[in-house]
Amino acid sequence: MALGDSGTESPNRRPRSLIVSFFGSYGRDIGGWISVADLISVLAELGVDAPATRSAISRLKRRGLLDAERNGRVAGYRLSAEGMRILAEGDLRIFNRQVAHLSEGWVLVIFSFPESERRKRHVLRSQLTWLGFGTTTAGVWIAPAHLSEQARQAVHKLGMDGYVELFHATHLGFSDLAEAVARWWDLPALQEMYETFLEDHEPVLNSWRSHGTITREHEGAAFADHLRAVDAWRRMPFLDPGLPPELLPASWAGRRAARVFFDLHTLLHEPSLAHVRAVTGTGPPHHRPAPA
Template sequence: MTLVLDDLESRPGSTASALRTFIGLYLRRLGGRIAIADLVRLMADLDVPAARTRTAVARLRQRGLLIGERADGIGYRLDPAAVPMLERGDRRIFAVHRMAAGEPWCLVSFSIPESRRDMRHQLRRRLQWIGCGAVAAGLWICPGHLQDEAEEILGDLDAWAYATVFRTDTPVVHGSLPEAVAGWWDLDALAAEHRRFQAAVTPLLTLPASDDRDAFVAYLRLIDSWRILPYLDPGLPAGLLPADWPGERSVELYAELAGRLADRAWRHVEARTRAPARTRA
């Protein structure tokens, strides 16, 4: 089975990102399949032309996310290999976890030979994608609640022969722990991502969603803007972050808008596809 990875590089607002967001939100609730005509209509609600939607769908099919299907008309079914990726996304996007003071940390230590530098590059890249910080080139750290994801990455890459995972209490460092955290993570860049999210979605608070279509458009834009942040931000304890940290405001904004829009957005998708309601998973 081909491994399907989270897409954290598509620019929010792009056709590729919006389509991935739609698939993650709704395709499982639709029974795992959607007619291309319905998908084109829904993407048109987001002002995406039909030709661009079809091109983006073809690319997602090449990447192992979708399978073409002609039963009951031309449509696309979710590739079973993509389900673990989407379920991982559910846990991050819809259940934000903030590490509390005193909770354990996870350390990933590895030494990968130069002959496997491709593995080393992928491991560093994917650890960064799930929100790990770099203590040193071969030593990465994250909150303990991310240990399962870190171990999953090691398994995906067949890297366990070169790695050891430790679970530990509060690290002992030279200087203060907040100073060390500021060196392990690029907090300025992360804060900037939070502020970009807030700037993008704050106007949605006053946007009159007069019907379910408007709610669908607003909700897709909300999740498309939000879905990367819970990966980049590992949920560090508040006491280790700057006093003006914008992360909590981002979580509040997301929760408020999602509460207003999610159910109405799903009603619009149901109406467009005439599908019975199903739970997300």
């Protein structure tokens, strides 16, 4: 359900990010539409004020991810067709987390742009980084083979087919592959990303586990904790391609962070959705299949 936001979220972009995460987590289950007043109300529970929410909505509308739509006299917003498509694609990466096996091999993206097209080179590098690719040399990027189709689609969508070649590869030598992976990816930065997530959200999980049954009076708090966790997590599967575990440090925090996120999501999603339905006055969910 990622909508293309990449990199670390700066404070002035956080309301926009939370709205994206809100629609990804609950918007489709409540029919895809929410009034402006209700969206302001639910984000206020996370400390976002009304002007910041309105400004973030306007930006998402300009990007083509939300459409303004009135329900009678009530102003509101609905996910656009593009927004729905991007959320569906993001669900596959975020909730169907793939971990590579060495036997599957690698996908190589090899490209060359003339100097007059250097802006396209920058755009492609940014897209490959967002897909979780590592860099072997300036024009050769690598990822686990399960990202082959996503890479193909991204290159085609950017209109760069004429500058790029894709290969399926097997490592035959000569470097130690674990050492090479540590050069191709910024593993310390990814480790720090996961450790920060654990510091922020593992205590939350432990607290809810000790709490017992989540009653109606606690659904609002569950909603706030769930949305914060989703908002923090949803970029991580795009920055980390799911490298083979045997190539990662023994202290790799990604595995534990994934367990914490999925356990927290399983525990809090339903009471959170119940709270959103109560605020918005919406009925039972449309039966959208749960991610595997």
